[in-house]
Amino acid sequence: MNPFDKYQFESFSLKGDLTVLSATHEPEEFPHREEQIARMADAMSSLLLGMKSSHLILYGKTGTGKTSVTKFVTSKLSEKIGGNLTVCYINCQNYDSPYSILVFIARTLLGPDIVPQSGWTLDRIYEELVSGLKNLKKEIIIILDEVDKLVEKNGGDSLYLLLKVTDENPGVSGSIIGITNDTAFYEKLDPRVKSRLNKESIVFPPYNSEQLRDILLPRVRRVLGDENYDETAVNLCAAIGAQEHGDARKAIDLMRVAIELALRDSAKRVTREYVYKARDNLEIDIMRETIKTLPVHSKLVLLSVILCGEARPNSATTGEVSSIYNHLCERVGIAPLTQRRISDFLTDLEDYGLISTTLKSLGRYGRTRLIRITGRENDMKRYILDDPDFSNIGDVKQSRQFKLDERI
DNA sequence: ACTCCACAGGAAAATTGGGGTA
DNA sequence: TACCCCAATTTTCCTGTGGAGT
Numbered sequence: 001m002n003p004f005d006k007y008q009f010e011s012f013s014l015k016g017d018l019t020v021l022s023a024t025h026e027p028e029e030f031p032h033r034e035e036q037i038a039r040m041a042d043a044m045s046s047l048l049l050g051m052k053s054s055h056l057i058l059y060g061k062t063g064t065g066k067t068s069v070t071k072f073v074t075s076k077l078s079e080k081i082g083g084n085l086t087v088c089y090i091n092c093q094n095y096d097s098p099y100s101i102l103v104f105i106a107r108t109l110l111g112p113d114i115v116p117q118s119g120w121t122l123d124r125i126y127e128e129l130v131s132g133l134k135n136l137k138k139e140i141i142i143i144l145d146e147v148d149k150l151v152e153k154n155g156g157d158s159l160y161l162l163l164k165v166t167d168e169n170p171g172v173s174g175s176i177i178g179i180t181n182d183t184a185f186y187e188k189l190d191p192r193v194k195s196r197l198n199k200e201s202i203v204f205p206p207y208n209s210e211q212l213r214d215i216l217l218p219r220v221r222r223v224l225g226d227e228n229y230d231e232t233a234v235n236l237c238a239a240i241g242a243q244e245h246g247d248a249r250k251a252i253d254l255m256r257v258a259i260e261l262a263l264r265d266s267a268k269r270v271t272r273e274y275v276y277k278a279r280d281n282l283e284i285d286i287m288r289e290t291i292k293t294l295p296v297h298s299k300l301v302l303l304s305v306i307l308c309g310e311a312r313p314n315s316a317t318t319g320e321v322s323s324i325y326n327h328l329c330e331r332v333g334i335a336p337l338t339q340r341r342i343s344d345f346l347t348d349l350e351d352y353g354l355i356s357t358t359l360k361s362l363g364r365y366g367r368t369r370l371i372r373i374t375g376r377e378n379d380m381k382r383y384i385l386d387d388p389d390f391s392n393i394g395d396v397k398q399s400r401q402f403k404l405d406e407r408i
Numbered sequence: 409a410c411t412c413c414a415c416a417g418g419a420a421a422a423t424t425g426g427g428g429t430a
Numbered sequence: 431t432a433c434c435c436c437a438a439t440t441t442t443c444c445t446g447t448g449g450a451g452t
Contacts, residue, residue: 099437116427121435318415338441343416359416363450366414 020219021256023249026071031214033065036202040073043200044175047139048080053175055163055197057147059183060204063247066179067145069204074141074177085139092149098122098158101150102129102165105142109133130165133172140166140174147178148185159189163196206246212238215248216255223259229270233258236275254278287375290352291383297337299384300328301345305355306377306384315358315370318343332390346371354380 019025030037036058044053060066071089078085088108095104102125106115110132115125133140142162144150150158159178166174182188186199207215216234234255241251257278262270294302304324308316322342329336346369349355357369373380384390 097437120428122437337439339415340417340442341440344440347417359448361448361450362414363448364411364413364452365450366412367448368413368415 018223018256018259020222021252021259023253026068027219028072029218030065030069030072031218032207032211033069033204036065036069036204037073039202040069041077043202044073044077044141047077047085047175052173053141054200055176055178057178057180057186057197057199057201058204059180059185059201061181061206061245061247063241063244063249063251064204064206065248066204070143070177070179074143077141081139083138085141086136087141087143089143089145091145093146096149096158098161099125101158102126102161105129106132109136109140126161126165130169130172133165133174134169137171138173140172141177142166142174143177143179145179146181148180148182148188151185151188159193160196163193167196207242207248208246209235209238209242212241212246212248212251216251219252220255224270227269229259230272233270233272233275236272240275240279253282257281283375284379287354287380288383290354291380292386294352296334296387296389297341298345298348299387299390300332300334301325301342302349302354302380303384304328305346305349305371306373306381308371309373309377315372317368317370318346319368321346321371334389 040056043056047053058066058070074087078087086109088105090101090104092101095101099122102122103115106125106129110129114132115128120128144159144162147159162176166172166176178185186194186201189197213235216238220229220234237251237254237258240254241247244250254275255278258274259270261277261281262274265274267274291299291302301321304321305316307328308320308324312320318339322339325342326336346355346357350357353374355371356374357371359367360370361367
């Protein structure tokens, strides 16, 4: 026998497409969601008879399958009904005003030329949309992902208007599917919307780790075959996902990254170690991605927080941050915003998990938020300074110095 | 017990900017 | 061109507040 046999480095190869483990993959099977699917189908079955379907509200945390299941069920429904049904998917994070929603719907259902992005009055867009929908003569399903954003922002105006479109115009037949992760969503609605929304609600409970494993395993098999991975690695992904409020997306992402890392290493199989590495990687990726997509002022505020923390290791306060921010703006050549606004940015940054704040009273010295960076600030600084707008910011240490002098 | 700091965070006014009509 | 409508973003103005100093 060949003495080199035991030094086989050949790594495993993919048996299937890795996109099965990507966010855009739309599965055909939904383990542990049979009940929800059946109930949705039941609620929408009246469309098959040409009757109106009632509106639906779906509750559930992120990664519990609400969106995928909805897309799945609606696509199956349109298979049955044929060309007589159009589905319009809207993510309410992007379209959160009555105006932008109506425009979006009009443009996707009726074509991009029917209404302009802006310029017309809301009334005119409404009229145009309604008459357009009448001419369409189709059943319409409007999926509102993250509806809670809609209600938070401007009361229930957008929803109210949509319900008016679907319910108050003979000749228009539409139903709304609202998706939310806010369990108190319905209570927050104002009465005029509540009364119209003859709601049927379906809850998507978080997955536990066994259920996550059931979701993960078939997909992993499709990618890797039966060998090439430790089952404990899959279990670990499932366990981490379960910890994160039963988040299937998280578990799937972890598995994908773990496989990618193992491939890059030309490893023989995917092990727990790769899952741990994947977790670290994902965290950094998420951080870089959120920082990269931050608006300029937000970046400056975050940078100010970091610099402030470097100057004085104990927590920074809003006032300190905003004075550093002012200096940075001057340096970069951007008009600074008010402290009121900075305060809002700080809340945003906290929501993104980039900083954490504690409201504290310093007695005689007022009441303010103590602000701390969460995570590796050197990395953060690097990602912020990647922004081409900040090319003239120069040496950060230097700028820190000059700020220290200016303060107090 | 009372003050008063340094803000938080709500509400409303003002500004900005796309796009219309005449 | 001037002027209007609308949404979104910021500013202005505001009221509220926990606790160190007195």
